[in-house]
Amino acid sequence: MKKIVVATKNPGKIREMMHAFEGLAVELVPLSAFGDMPDAPENGMTFSDNAHSKAAFYMRRTHMACLADDSGLEVDALNGAPGVYSARFAGGHADDAANNEKLLAELARAGVASSRAAYRCVLTMVDTNGNTLMAAGSCPGEVRLESRGNGGFGYDPYFYIDDHRTMAELSLEEKDRLSHRGQALRKMAEQLAGYLKRSLK
Numbered sequence: 001m002k003k004i005v006v007a008t009k010n011p012g013k014i015r016e017m018m019h020a021f022e023g024l025a026v027e028l029v030p031l032s033a034f035g036d037m038p039d040a041p042e043n044g045m046t047f048s049d050n051a052h053s054k055a056a057f058y059m060r061r062t063h064m065a066c067l068a069d070d071s072g073l074e075v076d077a078l079n080g081a082p083g084v085y086s087a088r089f090a091g092g093h094a095d096d097a098a099n100n101e102k103l104l105a106e107l108a109r110a111g112v113a114s115s116r117a118a119y120r121c122v123l124t125m126v127d128t129n130g131n132t133l134m135a136a137g138s139c140p141g142e143v144r145l146e147s148r149g150n151g152g153f154g155y156d157p158y159f160y161i162d163d164h165r166t167m168a169e170l171s172l173e174e175k176d177r178l179s180h181r182g183q184a185l186r187k188m189a190e191q192l193a194g195y196l197k198r199s200l201k
Contacts, residue, residue, distance in 0.1 A: 002196060003027045004125065007040065007058040007068035012153040017067070019176060020185035025196055034062055042084070047071065047122040048134065050084060055126040065127040067188070071181060073155050075143055077115035078106055086154070096154055103155060104145055114144040119159065119167075119180040123188045133191045137183025141167070151175075 006014050006028050018028055031037055040057035044050040047070040054068035072086030082089040082103070090098035107115065118140045125133040139161070147157035149168030152175065156167035161178060176182040 001025050001027050002199075003029055003064055005029045005031060005034075005058055005062050005064050005066040007031055007054050007066045010153070013069065013181070015172075016176065016181055017185060019172060020182070020189055021192070024189060024192055026192065028067075029064070031058065037061065040068070042070070044070075044084065047084060047120055048124070048136070051122040051124040051134070052126065052132070055124045055132075059126045059128060063128060065125060067123065067125045069121055069123045069181065069184070071119065071121035073103075073117060073119055073143070073159065075103075075107075075115050075117040077110045077112045081106070100147070100155060100158060103143065103158065107143065107145060114142055117141055117143045117159065119155075121180040121184045123181075123184045125188065125192070131195070133188065133195060135184045135187035135191060137180040137185075137187065139167075139178060139180040139183070 002025060004026050006017055008014060009031055014030055021028060040054040042050045042053065044053055050070035051068050055066045058068065059066040070084065072083055074080045074083050088094055090102040118138050120138045122134065122136045141162065142160045143158050144160055148166045149157050151170065152168040159167045161167060167175065167179065
């Protein structure tokens with residue numbers, strides 16, 4: 001059983017990863033198990049830069065394989081913003097409510113009530129031997145001023161998928177099938193299965 005640190009402090013992301021990796025010979029260890037870890041720097045210009053940076057940062061500190069993601073929302077009417085700044089759109093310590101408030105304000109400033117948008121996710125695992133796995137996914141949709149649903153996290157209540165429900169109205173199974181992170185997690189699970197098999201040879 002290979003132990004892999006999940007390099008996030010977001011409980012929603014941890015639940016999704018544990019669900020996706022059921023059946024694999026891995027034990028996911030939350031970052032909280034290591035006490036008060038510092039935040040990893042996120043200075044990259046792309047999701048893949050930040051995912052790799054976070055995974056490597058926590059691998060060095062935990063001395064275990066680490067899996068990190070960087071994901072966010074790209075809104076056409078905002079020229080791709082908030083993008084890599086999605087988690088801190090309203091400031092370094094902003095919560096979901098503050099980020100969503102900023103999103104609505106920026107849409108209003110742009111003079112639109114809705115816009116095409118996409119969620120994007122890059123997952124990277126960095127092992128202690130230097131091996132790296134990477135997987136990506138994207139989910140197209142639309143952001144609107146009206147929030148709906150109590151599930152999910154982040155911008156989910158304002159992100160409408162193409163069947164006119166928000167991401168926050170989906171069951172865990174539906175979200176796993178449709179979401180950017182669900183796509184990336186399935187690809188990562190396939191890569192991990194092969195990686196673990198090669199490691200046993």
